[in-house]
Amino acid sequence: MKILIIGGNGTIGSAVVKELSSEHQIISVGRTPNNDNIAVDMSDQQSIEQMFIKIGKIDAVIATAGGVIFKPIQELTPQDVINSLNDKLMGQVNLVLIGKQYLNKGGSFTLTSGILSKRAIAQGVCASTINGAVNSFVQASAFELIQDGIRINAISPTVLEESYNAYYPYFSGFYPVSSKKAAYAYIMSVTGIETGKIYEVEI
Numbered sequence: 235m236k237i238l239i240i241g242g243n244g245t246i247g248s249a250v251v252k253e254l255s256s257e258h259q260i261i262s263v264g265r266t267p268n269n270d271n272i273a274v275d276m277s278d279q280q281s282i283e284q285m286f287i288k289i290g291k292i293d294a295v296i297a298t299a300g301g302v303i304f305k306p307i308q309e310l311t312p313q314d315v316i317n318s319l320n321d322k323l324m325g326q327v328n329l330v331l332i333g334k335q336y337l338n339k340g341g342s343f344t345l346t347s348g349i350l351s352k353r354a355i356a357q358g359v360c361a362s363t364i365n366g367a368v369n370s371f372v373q374a375s376a377f378e379l380i381q382d383g384i385r386i387n388a389i390s391p392t393v394l395e396e397s398y399n400a401y402y403p404y405f406s407g408f409y410p411v412s413s414k415k416a417a418y419a420y421i422m423s424v425t426g427i428e429t430g431k432i433y434e435v436e437i
Contacts, residue, residue: 236292237424238263240274240329241299245396246346249413250296250420261289264299276300276325277317279332286336294424295333296344297326302364304357304404315360323364327371334384342385344423345372349392349436355404365390369432376430385429391416392436409437 235258241247242262251260263285267273272288275281276299300322303314326345333343350358351365372388379386393405395412419433 235259235294235424237261237294237296238289238292239296239298240264240276241297244298245394245413246391246416246420247296247298249417250298253414253417253421254424261292263289276322276329277320279328282325282328282332286333289336291336291338292341293338294342294344295329295337296420296424297329298346298420300325300346302361304361306357307359310360315363318360318364323367323371326368330371330375330379330386334379334382337384339383340385341383342387342424342429343379344420345386345388347372347388347390347432349390349408349434351390353408357404372432373430380429385423385427387423387429387431387433389416389419389423390432390434391419411435411437 237258238261239247239251240263242251243264251262254260262268263272263274265273272285274285302318302322330343345368347365347368350362351369369388372386376386393401393408393410395410398410416435419435
């Protein structure tokens with residue numbers, strides 16, 4: 235398969251690239267241009283459109299990018315939420331809305347939410363809100379996308395071993411998982427037959 239991975243240089247993304255590259259053609263795209271001079275800003279619809287035009291038809295899209303702001307709700311501003319929405323939520327939604335015309339028949343989208351969709355941590359209100367919205371978008375859109383032969387799923391990982399120290403103590407008590415374990419959930423989504431699923435990656 236020809237698989238586009240957004241955020242392939244990140245912690246999860248690089249693990250996904252490593253596990254899939256031996257059997258599939260991988261196109262890894264991030265904010266900085268890759269070897270083919272392709273880059274994408276997920277908060278910019280025109281940037282997403284231009285990326286797909288350059289790449290052409292593909293079999294699967296994996297999104298492992300998208301940032302959210304962590305702040306106490308007492309300090310959280312509407313603009314903080316809008317910035318996070320534009321990046322992690324609308325960025326992934328627009329990948330689907332714009333990218334669906336570039337998918338080959340039987341293609342799939344795999345988005346990324348996170349454990350905060352069902353758990354609460356200090357300063358995590360924005361992340362919880364957006365992760366939950368990503369999951370809802372996947373579950374609702376699956377019913378209509380399947381009519382065009384397109385599958386869509388989301389991966390909801392807990393905190394990763396590789397980044398646990400950076401996020402402690404916010405994730406105190408959360409048992410971290412390896413990026414390799416998370417990567418296998420993406421493989422299941424891309425190579426499997428299910429749609430509308432939220433694959434939770436936890437111990």
